[in-house]
Amino acid sequence: TETPAALTILFGATGDLAKRKLYPxxxxxxxxxxxxxxxxxxxxxxxxxDNDIFREHVKKSVMESTNIQDQIDEFISxxxxxxxxxxxSNSYAELRTxxxxxxxxxxxxxxxxxxxxMAPEFFGTIAEHLKLDGLTDTEGFGRLVIEKPFxxxxxxxxxxxxxxxxxxxxxxIYRIDHYLGKEMVQNIETIRFANALFEPLWNSRYISNIQIxxxxxxxxxxxxxxxxxxxxxxxxxxxxxxxxxxxxxxxPPISLQDDDIRSEKxxxxxxxxxxxxxxxxxxxxxxxxxxGDHVPGYREEINVDPxxxxxxxxxxxxxxxxxxxxxxxxxxxxxxxMPLKSTKIVVQFKDIPMNLYYxxxxxEMEPNLLVIHIQPEEGITLHLNAKxxxxxxxxxxxxxxxxxxxEDIMNTPEAYEKLIxxxxxxxxxxxxxxxxxxxxxxxxxxxxxxxxxEKAAFPNYPAGTKGPKAADELLEKDGFFxxxxx
Ligand code: BG6
Numbered sequence: 001t002e003t004p005a006a007l008t009i010l011f012g013a014t015g016d017l018a019k020r021k022l023y024p025x026x027x028x029x030x031x032x033x034x035x036x037x038x039x040x041x042x043x044x045x046x047x048x049x050d051n052d053i054f055r056e057h058v059k060k061s062v063m064e065s066t067n068i069q070d071q072i073d074e075f076i077s078x079x080x081x082x083x084x085x086x087x088x089s090n091s092y093a094e095l096r097t098x099x100x101x102x103x104x105x106x107x108x109x110x111x112x113x114x115x116x117x118m119a120p121e122f123f124g125t126i127a128e129h130l131k132l133d134g135l136t137d138t139e140g141f142g143r144l145v146i147e148k149p150f151x152x153x154x155x156x157x158x159x160x161x162x163x164x165x166x167x168x169x170x171x172x173i174y175r176i177d178h179y180l181g182k183e184m185v186q187n188i189e190t191i192r193f194a195n196a197l198f199e200p201l202w203n204s205r206y207i208s209n210i211q212i213x214x215x216x217x218x219x220x221x222x223x224x225x226x227x228x229x230x231x232x233x234x235x236x237x238x239x240x241x242x243x244x245x246x247x248x249x250x251x252p253p254i255s256l257q258d259d260d261i262r263s264e265k266x267x268x269x270x271x272x273x274x275x276x277x278x279x280x281x282x283x284x285x286x287x288x289x290x291x292g293d294h295v296p297g298y299r300e301e302i303n304v305d306p307x308x309x310x311x312x313x314x315x316x317x318x319x320x321x322x323x324x325x326x327x328x329x330x331x332x333x334x335x336x337x338m339p340l341k342s343t344k345i346v347v348q349f350k351d352i353p354m355n356l357y358y359x360x361x362x363x364e365m366e367p368n369l370l371v372i373h374i375q376p377e378e379g380i381t382l383h384l385n386a387k388x389x390x391x392x393x394x395x396x397x398x399x400x401x402x403x404x405x406x407e408d409i410m411n412t413p414e415a416y417e418k419l420i421x422x423x424x425x426x427x428x429x430x431x432x433x434x435x436x437x438x439x440x441x442x443x444x445x446x447x448x449x450x451x452x453x454e455k456a457a458f459p460n461y462p463a464g465t466k467g468p469k470a471a472d473e474l475l476e477k478d479g480f481f482x483x484x485x486x
Contacts, residue, residue: 006111007042009113011116011118012117024061030075031071043079114127116144118147144167150175174423175432178419191380208328215339215466220301230310236334242443244332250265277449284315285314285473287458289336313333315333338466341375342486348369357393369381
């Protein structure tokens, strides 16, 4: 579908996310001709900038992300800036006047995308003002695009949701989980549902366990203040990791319509085995990085409590109590300051009933694996066993690989580009519905509570290593091990 003309009103226009992801993504959409039917952007933030300063800022952010610069001046001429106080109706009145002006200037048909890329404590207030002060009162669509975190537990998420629902219908709320914009995360469904080879095997009869790893090399950088209130559980598990789990575990949808996919994801979330305060430690382990080679430990980072109990690493086991998955563990792990930046999914198939090739002096045959590489490489690898060449009947592992030519190896700007484009076109498939958010918070809240009540023996892994020993033990007690990170 064509991208309709629309005005984007961006809250948090001077912020880091806008600079690193949103402006470069808009530019790419512009260059590909997706915004040609008319677009304008109003940036707002507290700072007293004007259009010129803002346009220079946008230009700089684009130029830092790419060396292509054609049409850049024309592109930035669509950007406008208003200093804004999120709790002051006068600010919204000014915003409304400018929005109406741009609406006629660019023939935008009253279509508006309100993009909240700023501190979450203001999400609710802004949503309320947008309606009260008449910004949503137009002929066209009014969509709210909202960044994470969506609350910090179930009650706070419910409160925020109630607040934004006073101004926006669920169908007009686009909650971003940027992992859902990644090419290979979107490919999970295609691999599963477009191949006769996998779907028949995609169950507890043939799969022994699934491992999802998202490792980072960076520490918390300048985000200590936020991260202290979040930790890896709320920063990565509640959203990105559980979303990938749901896509792997869900039943085939009846169609690729957003509603149909969403209802299967919701059903998957509902069949996750809930944890209790007593069982949390059997299923989840946490870690915090200590000092490593030339890098400080988490507790030495800026804005971090020197005695912090915040986890920078989580590994866990998610079980589904349903027909398809009974008894198959979904292991997840994510952490900062690990040896490499990588996100990948390993689907480990069960061993064949009898190994004809077994010899006591030989290595055991490897199980079949389907590896989905999400980043930095994009592709899939299938691990099989074949005959070793020569006369003896010995097996040797072989790999069938398919690599996607990622446009951009870091992939994330591309994810944003897709999601912004989807929001403009009104396709909410790759956004998280309220029910998914609520269910994942109720799963995660118990873990958070158990960990709050008990001080951990942190730090428990040196920066630059693969995480605490307890993460290995988690799999060992089930007779498994983590497949290597690389
Ligand atoms: C964000 C988290 O949602 O995802 C960050 O807040 C994390 O802490 C980031 O670094 C990871 O995203 P990506 O796309 O780099 O894997």
